[in-house]
Amino acid sequence: MENRDKVKINQLFSRKKKMYTAAILIILAAVYIVAFLSTPFTIRSSSVSTLETLRRLFIEPLINPEYYSGYLEMIELMLETIAIAYAGVTVATIIAVPVGFLAARNLLGPLSYLAKALLNAIRAIPELIFAIIFVASVGIGPYAGVLAISINSVGMIGKLYAEVIESIDEEPLEAIRASGGNRIQVIWYGVLPQVLPEFVSYSLYRFEIDVRASTVLGIVGAGGIGAPLILATWQRNWEDVGMILIVVVVFVSIIDILSGQIRKRLT
Amino acid sequence: MSSNKSANENNGKRSGRISLTSTVLKVKMLLIIAVVVTLYILAVIATDSNPIRVIEGFEHIWNFVKDDLFPPNLDYFTRVWEPLLETWNIAIFGTTFGALLALPVSFLAAGNITTNKYLYRIFRFIFNIIRTVPEVILAVLFVALVGIGDVSGILALTVLTVGIIGKLLSESIESIDPGPIEAIQASGGNKLQVIRYAVLPQVLPQYVSYTLYSLEINVKASVILGFVGAGGIGIILRQQLAMFNYDRVATIILTIFIVVTIIDFISNRVRERLE
Amino acid sequence: MIEFKDVSLVYPNGFKGLKNINLKIEKGEFVVIVGMSGAGKSTLIRSINRMVQPTSGQLIVNGRDITNLKDRQLRGLRTNVGMIFQSYNIVKRMSVLRNVLAGRLGHTGTLRSILGWFPQSDLQLAMRNLERVGIDSKAYQRASNLSGGQQQRISIARVLTQEPAVILADEPVASLDPPTSHKVMKDLKKVSKEDGLTTIVNLHFIDMAMEYADRIIGLRDGELVFDGPISEVTPETFVEIYGRPIKEDDLLGKDDEPEEVDLEDVVK
Numbered sequence: 013m014e015n016r017d018k019v020k021i022n023q024l025f026s027r028k029k030k031m032y033t034a035a036i037l038i039i040l041a042a043v044y045i046v047a048f049l050s051t052p053f054t055i056r057s058s059s060v061s062t063l064e065t066l067r068r069l070f071i072e073p074l075i076n077p078e079y080y081s082g083y084l085e086m087i088e089l090m091l092e093t094i095a096i097a098y099a100g101v102t103v104a105t106i107i108a109v110p111v112g113f114l115a116a117r118n119l120l121g122p123l124s125y126l127a128k129a130l131l132n133a134i135r136a137i138p139e140l141i142f143a144i145i146f147v148a149s150v151g152i153g154p155y156a157g158v159l160a161i162s163i164n165s166v167g168m169i170g171k172l173y174a175e176v177i178e179s180i181d182e183e184p185l186e187a188i189r190a191s192g193g194n195r196i197q198v199i200w201y202g203v204l205p206q207v208l209p210e211f212v213s214y215s216l217y218r219f220e221i222d223v224r225a226s227t228v229l230g231i232v233g234a235g236g237i238g239a240p241l242i243l244a245t246w247q248r249n250w251e252d253v254g255m256i257l258i259v260v261v262v263f264v265s266i267i268d269i270l271s272g273q274i275r276k277r278l279t
Numbered sequence: 280m281s282s283n284k285s286a287n288e289n290n291g292k293r294s295g296r297i298s299l300t301s302t303v304l305k306v307k308m309l310l311i312i313a314v315v316v317t318l319y320i321l322a323v324i325a326t327d328s329n330p331i332r333v334i335e336g337f338e339h340i341w342n343f344v345k346d347d348l349f350p351p352n353l354d355y356f357t358r359v360w361e362p363l364l365e366t367w368n369i370a371i372f373g374t375t376f377g378a379l380l381a382l383p384v385s386f387l388a389a390g391n392i393t394t395n396k397y398l399y400r401i402f403r404f405i406f407n408i409i410r411t412v413p414e415v416i417l418a419v420l421f422v423a424l425v426g427i428g429d430v431s432g433i434l435a436l437t438v439l440t441v442g443i444i445g446k447l448l449s450e451s452i453e454s455i456d457p458g459p460i461e462a463i464q465a466s467g468g469n470k471l472q473v474i475r476y477a478v479l480p481q482v483l484p485q486y487v488s489y490t491l492y493s494l495e496i497n498v499k500a501s502v503i504l505g506f507v508g509a510g511g512i513g514i515i516l517r518q519q520l521a522m523f524n525y526d527r528v529a530t531i532i533l534t535i536f537i538v539v540t541i542i543d544f545i546s547n548r549v550r551e552r553l554e
Numbered sequence: 555m556i557e558f559k560d561v562s563l564v565y566p567n568g569f570k571g572l573k574n575i576n577l578k579i580e581k582g583e584f585v586v587i588v589g590m591s592g593a594g595k596s597t598l599i600r601s602i603n604r605m606v607q608p609t610s611g612q613l614i615v616n617g618r619d620i621t622n623l624k625d626r627q628l629r630g631l632r633t634n635v636g637m638i639f640q641s642y643n644i645v646k647r648m649s650v651l652r653n654v655l656a657g658r659l660g661h662t663g664t665l666r667s668i669l670g671w672f673p674q675s676d677l678q679l680a681m682r683n684l685e686r687v688g689i690d691s692k693a694y695q696r697a698s699n700l701s702g703g704q705q706q707r708i709s710i711a712r713v714l715t716q717e718p719a720v721i722l723a724d725e726p727v728a729s730l731d732p733p734t735s736h737k738v739m740k741d742l743k744k745v746s747k748e749d750g751l752t753t754i755v756n757l758h759f760i761d762m763a764m765e766y767a768d769r770i771i772g773l774r775d776g777e778l779v780f781d782g783p784i785s786e787v788t789p790e791t792f793v794e795i796y797g798r799p800i801k802e803d804d805l806l807g808k809d810d811e812p813e814e815v816d817l818e819d820v821v822k
Contacts, residue, residue, distance in 0.1 A: 149343030192660025
């Protein structure tokens with residue numbers, strides 16, 4: 013490239029950059045103006061004070077022995093919630109293994125784009141929407157929750173699995189091909205041993221996410237601790253809401269720590 | 280070479296049968312499989328979802344989508360866009376306020392900036408607690424505190440965003456190059472000057488990237504916040520569901536899907552360029 | 555045993571890998587192919603097990619033209635022709651023994667291999683071959699725990715367990731340091747002579763080729779420029795093969811450094 017042209021291009025570049033910045037600022041300004049104009053910022057403060065509500069949410073369930081017996085029921089529901097997440101993530105893992113192979117560019121080529129697009133589509137839908145559709149089609153209960161969690165998890169695990177498969181060391185596969193192994197043997201002895209620890213690790217990671225997700229499935233009737241949560245909210249029974257919150261935080265933390273420990277040992 | 284040495288601790292007797300895996304590994308694997316399978320069986324019993332029912336379930340769902348959701352009632356879209364805008368606004372405000380709050384807080388939670396150990400631990404603890412609470416439960420809490428409406432949704436997403444950005448950004452701050460910090464300290468700069476001229480320029484791209492990432496999450500979250508009364512498209516979704524207007528439900532879901540896909544796409548593109 | 559009849563290979567991008575190669579290798583020979591990088595050494599070796607496809611000519615292995623084999627026959631050929639790679643190509647997360655047994659896959663049914671039900675005779679064979687290369691004590695360890703020289707020995711044991719008639723070794727010691735290189739080459743020569751295997755090795759270093767080869771084949775720009783027993787090799791031969799005077803880079807160095815000592819073996 014000649015020097016003269018270079019200078020021109022630099023000018024062009026900086027002018028382009030300036031326009032770019034201006035465009036972003038205008039778009040941002042528009043977004044905020046629209047947002048401010050169209051948001052009512054409604055606060056319907058109830059007759060009781062915020063402090064009183066906070067007390068009922070966080071203090072009462074902890075200090076008042078009257079509520080202690082209620083925890084047992086909440087824990088039971090939390091266990092059901094965890095069961096939904098576990099059954100869901102297990103089904104998802106079983107589906108995600110073949111799907112992950114289908115979506116891996118290095119094994120299937122162009123076909124993988126189709127599989128990837130499908131996985132992206134699944135991930136664009138919030139799990140509660142799945143739960144709504146599934147409750148409508150198979151009825152109320154944790155069973156609908158398991159289905160919702162499993163489909164939604166396939167979207168993420170399948171994608172992660174595909175990425176793991178794409179990043180493997182291909183040289184051992186060459187060795188197995190060179191010694192007369194067929195396609196299945198190449199996958200079994202060349203690919204799987206390389207990807208298995210990551211597969212397990214990602215499934216565990218997704219399990220952690222799914223436990224959180226399962227706690228709210230009950231809001232649409234898909235089982236777990238979400239059902240009493242929404243009920244207590246409608247009834248303004250803040251002590252129950254507080255108890256549920258405490259149980260959720262404790263159990264989610266325990267599962268995160270356990271799962272995190274296992275994942276650390278895997279890699 | 281030591282080829283004649285019968286040194287094979289794992290296998291024991293060389294002349295005997297050789298197994299493909301060592302006994303220790305075999306027992307370990309069997310134990311792990313037993314635990315995983317047992318937990319699955321317990322979970323299946325608790326949720327009444329044995330594999331056959333799961334397969335049947337997917338058939339039911341397919342039939343429901345095919346017969347009831349399809350075709351969506353596209354005329355209904357004229358009534359969807361307004362609550363959709365509300366949902367988007369909740370996500371935008373939640374992300375903005377959350378990102379603004381998270382910036383100073385992240386510095387307090389970064390070990391290399393905060394010299395006060397207790398402050399550091401407290402903020403780390405808060406981030407971890409926020410991350411354990413699902414966003415819908417946050418919304419329920421704010422509905423309890425400020426009543427039904429968009430403000431409770433905005434506040435819930437603000438807290439959620441502080442949790443996400445705070446955690447990620449404080450980790451980014453901890454992993455920056457310490458050289459520039461020392462340079463400014465050496466030339467007599469105070470803590471705020473260090474942050475402004477040494478730390479901020481290094482983490483700014485990450486900060487923008489994490490904010491966009493939060494926006495992606497918040498858009499998805501704000502969709503469902505309406506279910507608990509925190510405003511937006513979730514409210515009409517719940518109404519139409521209760522009335523079994525599945526063609527309208529389909530329109531709402533389709534709209535959500537398209538909007539989320541577009542936002543994810545744009546956000547991902549921008550984040551890729553930031554890296 | 556192996557015969558190249560006017561074999562040429564043109565890559566899809568137009569690069570000529572091999573040009574009219576005529577060559578005959580007898581059973582039990584230990585042949586070393588030398589040449590600069592890009593001279594076609596790898597291409598020549600990889601045509602023999604059809605990891606690359608010659609574009610013209612005939613390539614006879616065991617009395618059969620292999621240039622047009624179909625899938626199943628191709629796997630049959632590869633079962634009979636073992637290969638050792640520069641970067642070992644083992645699965646580092648699998649145990650040493652399992653890596654060695656991967657060499658038996660061509661002899662084992664798909665279902666059997668998926669379930670890991672190798673016949674006891676295969677396991678004995680694998681263990682015996684690990685013993686021959688001196689790493690039997692590490693059979694149940696993860697391959698990643700072993701040193702580079704030991705990892706290349708895993709791949710030698712794997713190829714022996716395959717029970718091939720021919721071994722192809724593509725720069726087997728290029729990733730190893732000089733003393734380890736010599737140890738691995740000695741092991742390779744020893745086992746291939748013991749089993750009467752036809753062995754074809756690509757080597758970059760001239761002194762190494764001279765030390766281990768029965769016969770040297772020189773390639774330059776895809777053409778055969780030398781073929782003869784080492785007794786016929788003169789310093790001019792290499793100038794011819796390399797197309798330039800010999801530099802120090804072309805030599806690995808003498809085998810006079812202390813031998814690689816495995817700490818674990820010493821401790822035991």
